[in-house]
Amino acid sequence: MFNVELVSDRLARTTLERRRHKESERRERIFNDTVRTMGVDKEALDLQVTEKKKQEAAAKKEQDAYDAEMLHSRKAANILQNQQVKEKRALEKAVVTFRRQNQQPRSQREFDLNDPDLCRKTDQGDAQMILPGLVGEDPESKSRLQRQREQLRGWLVQQQAEQAKNNLQRQLTEADAECTPSVVGVPGLCPSSDRRAPPESLQQINQFQKHQIEEKRVK
Structure with missing residues (x-):
């Protein structure tokens, strides 16, 4: 092998x-x-001492670096904690200020129900000035409704009068068209065989409509 x-x-x-x-x-x-x-071996001892010093120096350097890093981390943590405490205090102060300005008990919806001194706070003069009736009722609603009805009635009478006037004008136009100038007869009479009653005047029609409106108002 x-x-x-x-x-x-x-x-x-x-x-x-x-x-x-x-x-x-x-x-x-x-x-x-x-x-x-x-x-003894002096050189060996010196070498051991030198190596030991190197080891101690390296350990001390490492410990110093660790202590410096620990101190830096501790300072950063303290700064962050102080900042958080300041922010928390500022937030609590802002909340208290907002509640003091915008959330007073008197501005709540249930304040009037839960206020034990409501009766004593109410002035007698203010209580006497309250009008009878429902809360929020408009006292001018009846008069306004009456005016609206009268205005609507006036518009209706005017419209009926205009319609009657147009009908009368149309009837007169038709009657004049039926009479021819070649026929000789009594003035004001038409020789046609139509025996209808002469159309009523505009004044009579208006009086009749007013009479009907008055009857409806009385009823």
Whole structure:
């Protein structure tokens, strides 16, 4: 079989060799009397201290960023809360002002029914000035209706008079047309065989119509 080495195995072997090399160098520095100045590995300790300081600095930086973001969020929340409180107070004040100006108890529809002092508030003079009858009744309705009837009656009489006048004029025209000038007779008489009564005058017709209207009025 082919001896195939994986990349991961090669990396692991390289790391292990590096660690062994560092460990051998460390032991030589510690146990070699000519090189050793202290009983510990100063370079390793310094490296650990440096790494720890870096970690603490990174943690402090992260904590400071978190605290700054928290403080900013808290300030924004306080500003928003104060704004909401101001808007709520302004709205409540506007509602109270509107109710005080436009929703007085005396302007409500049920105020007169629920007012216990209504009888004491009503002036006797105002009570005596109230006319008998239904509330909202027009006192001039009867006279106005009478005037309308008289006006309608006058129009009717005028129309009937004009119609009678037209009928009389038409009858006179027909009578003149029937009489011819070649016939000799008594003046004012027509030689036709029509024995009808002469048409009534306009004054007689008007008197007759007025008489009928008076009879209807009396009834």
